[in-house]
Amino acid sequence: MQDAQFHCDMEVRDYECDLQGIVNNARYQHYLEHARHLFLRAHGFDFAELTARGIYLIVTRIEIDYKHPLRAGERFRVHLRLERLTRIRFVFHQEIARLDDGQLIVRARVVTAAMNPQGRPVYPEELERLLAPAVSP
Amino acid sequence: MQDAQFHCDMEVRDYECDLQGIVNNARYQHYLEHARHLFLRAHGFDFAELTARGIYLIVTRIEIDYKHPLRAGERFRVHLRLERLTRIRFVFHQEIARLDDGQLIVRARVVTAAMNPQGRPVYPEELERLLAPAVSP
Amino acid sequence: MQDAQFHCDMEVRDYECDLQGIVNNARYQHYLEHARHLFLRAHGFDFAELTARGIYLIVTRIEIDYKHPLRAGERFRVHLRLERLTRIRFVFHQEIARLDDGQLIVRARVVTAAMNPQGRPVYPEELERLLAPAVSP
Amino acid sequence: MQDAQFHCDMEVRDYECDLQGIVNNARYQHYLEHARHLFLRAHGFDFAELTARGIYLIVTRIEIDYKHPLRAGERFRVHLRLERLTRIRFVFHQEIARLDDGQLIVRARVVTAAMNPQGRPVYPEELERLLAPAVSP
Numbered sequence: 041m042q043d044a045q046f047h048c049d050m051e052v053r054d055y056e057c058d059l060q061g062i063v064n065n066a067r068y069q070h071y072l073e074h075a076r077h078l079f080l081r082a083h084g085f086d087f088a089e090l091t092a093r094g095i096y097l098i099v100t101r102i103e104i105d106y107k108h109p110l111r112a113g114e115r116f117r118v119h120l121r122l123e124r125l126t127r128i129r130f131v132f133h134q135e136i137a138r139l140d141d142g143q144l145i146v147r148a149r150v151v152t153a154a155m156n157p158q159g160r161p162v163y164p165e166e167l168e169r170l171l172a173p174a175v176s177p
Numbered sequence: 178m179q180d181a182q183f184h185c186d187m188e189v190r191d192y193e194c195d196l197q198g199i200v201n202n203a204r205y206q207h208y209l210e211h212a213r214h215l216f217l218r219a220h221g222f223d224f225a226e227l228t229a230r231g232i233y234l235i236v237t238r239i240e241i242d243y244k245h246p247l248r249a250g251e252r253f254r255v256h257l258r259l260e261r262l263t264r265i266r267f268v269f270h271q272e273i274a275r276l277d278d279g280q281l282i283v284r285a286r287v288v289t290a291a292m293n294p295q296g297r298p299v300y301p302e303e304l305e306r307l308l309a310p311a312v313s314p
Numbered sequence: 315m316q317d318a319q320f321h322c323d324m325e326v327r328d329y330e331c332d333l334q335g336i337v338n339n340a341r342y343q344h345y346l347e348h349a350r351h352l353f354l355r356a357h358g359f360d361f362a363e364l365t366a367r368g369i370y371l372i373v374t375r376i377e378i379d380y381k382h383p384l385r386a387g388e389r390f391r392v393h394l395r396l397e398r399l400t401r402i403r404f405v406f407h408q409e410i411a412r413l414d415d416g417q418l419i420v421r422a423r424v425v426t427a428a429m430n431p432q433g434r435p436v437y438p439e440e441l442e443r444l445l446a447p448a449v450s451p
Numbered sequence: 452m453q454d455a456q457f458h459c460d461m462e463v464r465d466y467e468c469d470l471q472g473i474v475n476n477a478r479y480q481h482y483l484e485h486a487r488h489l490f491l492r493a494h495g496f497d498f499a500e501l502t503a504r505g506i507y508l509i510v511t512r513i514e515i516d517y518k519h520p521l522r523a524g525e526r527f528r529v530h531l532r533l534e535r536l537t538r539i540r541f542v543f544h545q546e547i548a549r550l551d552d553g554q555l556i557v558r559a560r561v562v563t564a565a566m567n568p569q570g571r572p573v574y575p576e577e578l579e580r581l582l583a584p585a586v587s588p
Binding site for chain 1: 329
């Protein structure tokens with residue numbers, strides 16, 4: 041991913057593999073989520089404090105293309121780029137690539153919104169700050 | 178889901194909920210997968226035997242729209258409809274709805290293909306039989 | 315388990331199996347926990363309400379003997395018996411048996427206590443009521 | 452753990468936490484297993500090759516004392532010491548401690564054996580070599 045804003049490295053743990061000896065499809069969502077949370081934390085997001093203020097970051101849609109499976113013990117990098125979609129929706133473009141040889145494993149598009157407990161969109165300052173550079177053309 | 182071919186019922190287990198008291202996004206993939214496997218088994222698919230013959234059913238793409246979260250203890254129904262996309266790709270249309278009030282929770286589109294260990298498409302007889310009524314007219 | 319007070323039935327889901335085609339060891343803790351929660355709910359425990367009152371049920375020790383592995387698709391029964399250990403500790407005796415043939419899968423002993431947020435023991439009325447018959451010799 | 456033979460460091464991921472904001476009890480088994488597998492791999496164990504030779508490492512009993520919960524984002528160290536119990540059984544003594552302040556989180560005893568597919572004990576050379584120093588004197 042050429043224009044990634046963030047990446048983190050992980051390793052497949054044996055218990056994450058299924059009957060066929062490969063990482064179960066749902067696991068990749070965990071890897072992708074973990075990378076997003078690390079990115080947001082690195083940009084000053086404090087989830088506990090946001091929740092206390094009644095702000096929830098919600099995934100509204102996810103699209104994942106599975107290109108190649110990961111196997112036990114393989115190391116991989118999760119890349120991430122944030123883009124504003126509309127005033128209230130933003131999208132994380134993410135890719136997982138094997139570290140060894142750069143083999144693309146998964147490409148994903150994760151649409152997210154910030155909501156209050158009543159399900160109405162909210163505009164937390166931290167998010168506006170984070171998205172500002174991401175929208176400039 | 179009006180034209181569902183199959184459904185099964187499940188219940189949210191407490192350990193499936195996350196920090197916010199709702200089912201973690203990745204869990205829905207488990208629910209959706211479990212329903213597909215029950216459906217295929219009900220149609221005579223024997224995964225162990227297929228694997229022994231060198232046939233793998235692979236998810237190549239998944240799209241999930243998250244409409245409403247499930248909470249601990251809630252019961253839900255997973256609906257499923259199978260459609261042929263191309264000669265080698267087929268898609269499971271799936272919905273999860275809360276049993277209590279029918280609230281739509283998740284809508285998904287799961288693109289799948291049958292592959293041999295070399296990653297080439299294969300056409301297992303069981304699958305052709307299953308897809309035959311799904312494509313007409 | 316001859317003197318079980320409660321049981322519930324479940325089925326192994328494919329995604330719960332690991333590389334060796336058997337249920338991963340940690341999964342049995344989920345099955346055991348789910349059975350305990352169903353038992354407690356059946357006896358009027360409302361976890362959300364307990365938490366709101368500042369009461370946490372905490373597992374302080376677990377012992378599990380693994381007798382035989384479960385495989386994909388197998389149905390099983392989780393048995394449970396509650397016993398008071400001391401004034402503040404109680405133990406769940408649990409067994410998992412395959413439904414088909416009664417094969418013992420797992421035997422467990424789960425020591426539990428009720429605590430307040432400061433980690434001090436508390437004595438919720440619901441628990442005293444539940445344990446009363448369990449201690450009578 | 453003063454006499455640990457091996458340790459590895461990990462970090463709690465948000466999706467590993469439950470309703471109460473703490474790591475779910477069953478997750479610690481995953482952490483403990485991952486550390487054992489890293490240790491065995493570091494000592495030349497190749498699980499795929501062992502399985503191909505018909506050798507399975509089986510956990511027969513686990514005991515876990517839960518001392519203190521881990522929370523989202525906390526880093527921890529898993530310590531490990533291997534001891535021979537009998538000719539065919541060996542035990543992993545394990546501890547999880549928070550990295551920040553050394554707070555003991557979990558203490559575990561994991562009894563293991565090597566079996567062939569018929570459930571008979573086997574004595575793989577790699578294991579004898581690994582256990583040799585662990586039994587003397």
